Amino acid sequence: MNLLIPAFGLLIWTLVAFLVVFFILKKFAWPAIIGGLKKREQTIADSLATAERVKAEMAQMKSENEALLAKAREERAQMLKEARETKDKIINEAKDQAKVEANKIIVEAQAAIDTQKMAAITEVKNQIGKLVIEVSEKVLRRELSDKKAQEDHVRSLVDEVKLN
Amino acid sequence: MLHSRAKCLLGVTFSLILLIFSLSSFARQDSDSIIEKKIKILDANEVIFGHISDGHEFHFISFFSGGKEHPISIPLPVILYSPGKGITTFMSSEFHHGERTVKGYALLTDHNIERWGLNSKKFSAGQIVAVNENGQPDTGVKVYDFSITRNVVQMLIALALLVWVMLYIAKKYKKGEGVNTAPKGIQSLLEPVITFIRDDVIKPNLGHKYEKYQPYIQTIFFFILFNALVALIPGTANVVGNIAFTGFLALTAFIVILFSSNSHYWKHILWPPVPLGVKFILIPVEILGIFTKPFALMIRLFANMLAGHIIIICLVSLIFIFGTLNTIAGYSVSPFSVAFVIFIYFIEILVAFLQAYIFAMLTAVFVGQAFEGDHHEEKVHL
Numbered sequence: 001m002n003l004l005i006p007a008f009g010l011l012i013w014t015l016v017a018f019l020v021v022f023f024i025l026k027k028f029a030w031p032a033i034i035g036g037l038k039k040r041e042q043t044i045a046d047s048l049a050t051a052e053r054v055k056a057e058m059a060q061m062k063s064e065n066e067a068l069l070a071k072a073r074e075e076r077a078q079m080l081k082e083a084r085e086t087k088d089k090i091i092n093e094a095k096d097q098a099k100v101e102a103n104k105i106i107v108e109a110q111a112a113i114d115t116q117k118m119a120a121i122t123e124v125k126n127q128i129g130k131l132v133i134e135v136s137e138k139v140l141r142r143e144l145s146d147k148k149a150q151e152d153h154v155r156s157l158v159d160e161v162k163l164n
Numbered sequence: 165m166l167h168s169r170a171k172c173l174l175g176v177t178f179s180l181i182l183l184i185f186s187l188s189s190f191a192r193q194d195s196d197s198i199i200e201k202k203i204k205i206l207d208a209n210e211v212i213f214g215h216i217s218d219g220h221e222f223h224f225i226s227f228f229s230g231g232k233e234h235p236i237s238i239p240l241p242v243i244l245y246s247p248g249k250g251i252t253t254f255m256s257s258e259f260h261h262g263e264r265t266v267k268g269y270a271l272l273t274d275h276n277i278e279r280w281g282l283n284s285k286k287f288s289a290g291q292i293v294a295v296n297e298n299g300q301p302d303t304g305v306k307v308y309d310f311s312i313t314r315n316v317v318q319m320l321i322a323l324a325l326l327v328w329v330m331l332y333i334a335k336k337y338k339k340g341e342g343v344n345t346a347p348k349g350i351q352s353l354l355e356p357v358i359t360f361i362r363d364d365v366i367k368p369n370l371g372h373k374y375e376k377y378q379p380y381i382q383t384i385f386f387f388i389l390f391n392a393l394v395a396l397i398p399g400t401a402n403v404v405g406n407i408a409f410t411g412f413l414a415l416t417a418f419i420v421i422l423f424s425s426n427s428h429y430w431k432h433i434l435w436p437p438v439p440l441g442v443k444f445i446l447i448p449v450e451i452l453g454i455f456t457k458p459f460a461l462m463i464r465l466f467a468n469m470l471a472g473h474i475i476i477i478c479l480v481s482l483i484f485i486f487g488t489l490n491t492i493a494g495y496s497v498s499p500f501s502v503a504f505v506i507f508i509y510f511i512e513i514l515v516a517f518l519q520a521y522i523f524a525m526l527t528a529v530f531v532g533q534a535f536e537g538d539h540h541e542e543k544v545h546l
Contacts, residue, residue, distance in 0.1 A: 003470070006408035007218055009243075009309045013316040014412040021323050022383050029330035030379040033358060036337030043344070 210274075212477045216402045216470060218315045219290055220256035220271065224399055235261065240317060244269055245308040246294055256311070269307070270295045314401040315409070322394040322403070326386055329354070361385050361524060369528035373424075377531060380420060384413065385524035392469060392516035396509070404519075405470035407462065414462035417527045421457070425534035457530050461523060468519050472512040479504045 214223070222238040239257030246252075249268065258266045262273035270276065272291045277284055280301050287293070294305035333351045336342055342351050366374045366381050392404045403409055433450040436443060483501045487494025 003213075003217070004407055006411045007309070007313075007406070008408075009311055010218060010313060010315050010406060010408035011412050012310060013312070014319065014409050017316075017319055017323050018383075018387060018412065018416065021327055021387065022380070024327055025330055025383050026379040029327075029334040030382060032334035032337045033330070034362070034375075034378060034382075036334075036343045037355070037359060037362075040343045 211481055212474060215477050216405060216473050217290060218313045218401065218406060220259070220292075220311055220313055222314045222317065222401075240314060241312045242266075242269075242292070243310040243312065244292060245310060246305050248305060249294075265295045265299055268295055269293070270299075270301060272301075315403050315406055318394060318401045319391055319403050319409070322390045323387070325394070326390040330386070358382065361521075365521070365525050365528050369525075369532040371532065373535065377420075377424075377528070381524050381528050384416075384527060385520050388413070388465065388520035388523055389516060392520060393513070395469070395473075396512055396516065402470065402473045404516075405466060405468075405473055407466045410462045410465040410469075413465070413523065414458040417461055417530065418455075418458035420527070421454075421530050421534045424531050428536070429534050457526075461526055465519055465523055468515055472508065472515055475508050476505055476512070479508065 220242055221240055224236045224238075226235040228234070239255045242252075242254055242256050242259075244252045252267050252269065254266050256271075258264065259271040262271040262276050269292050272282070272287055272289055272293060274289050276282075277287055277289065282301065282303070292307055292309050292311075293301045293303065294307050296302045329350060333342075333354060336347075336351055341348065342355070346352075347355050361382055362374075362378060365385075366378055370377050370381075388404060391409070394400060395403050395405070433454065434447065436446050436450060438446055479501045483494055483498045486497040
């Protein structure tokens, strides 16, 4: 039983077979297999990293968007506020101007009224004067024709003077 | 639990074998028929060694007719070299199982060794010796036997299978299958094994140099695995349990270790950092260690693979041993025997992977130790 004594022939054949197998595998199989596995692992790692990066970018973009949105909202509020203020200002200004204008018009109107009034009064005065003269003339004319009435009138005048 | 039960059952089995042997020896003086049976029992020994030894032909079964043995086997080419005659080749069938001499050579059988009165310690069945003109063995002539024995044939078949499978999946990877897509079929069967060897054997032990050693360690692993798995097919030869095979693998490991060693490694062996007195003890131990490492690799793989094969053949033989004692005993033992064989077979499949892994692992560890001093931060972790 030569179990523990290595057979020379088998040793040589194993050597030949191993070397052939080793060189075939080393040249044609292992680079492709090992390279393929490595490449795939690299691809997976890269994909994961890219996914992670994209996720981070998305989050950042989202937060940026939110910030932008908040800013826009604030700006809108600001603008609305400003618009309201402007509106109020314009209204107030218009009111003030209108008031001023109205006052001016009133004053002018007053002046015109006064002028008209004075003119009217003057006219009335003149008319009254004229009327008085006419009436006086008529009265005088009639009075002078009636002696007794004249005397009455003179008498009444004298009475009046007395009373005064 | 399973392990302890198996141990217990194995214990029972072997005590039964011992019992049979003792029974037959007690019965020796009783009658001739018992003696005949004893001879048949001892034949189990021959069966076992016939199965685990190498041979010049692929022997399947033998049948008896007309009082003669007719073996059914595939003859294999015999290639011999002896300094006087040069290279001689012929088919092993020309020996007619040792009955004839061919071109000045004779195949030794147990019968021939006995007939020619050769030293049974030096010569054993299956060996080829040169013969002189008278048909007597000429033990003075050294014969180098490079025959394509059944181990060689089986190894070549296993390796052809290995190369074909590896080239097939390599082609797939080259085409981008398994790189850009998910691996399929045989690719996904082997891929976890390849990545396991890479990530758990090669990377932790070889550190920054792992890419350089990857083809070697991977080849070693699959070389052993494929040979061990093919050797599990019933009727095949016991390739990995042959010391020449494991010896060669250990030799390559030894060469690779030596070629990857650095000054730090040699300094550690030849001038270890211990007190002077201890140096005298440690230096011889360390020098011995250079050789014991590959030697342990050789013996471990050889013994593990051989043991499994022997156990299976023993268990199968048990049926026939019982059968020769009593036909009913033979039949009644067979279910237990077969159950054990099935159990051992599963263990053997595990052992095939395990031993290939251990061999690759230890080779990686030893190679890693040889250049360990390069980078202290990348120490070997077992």
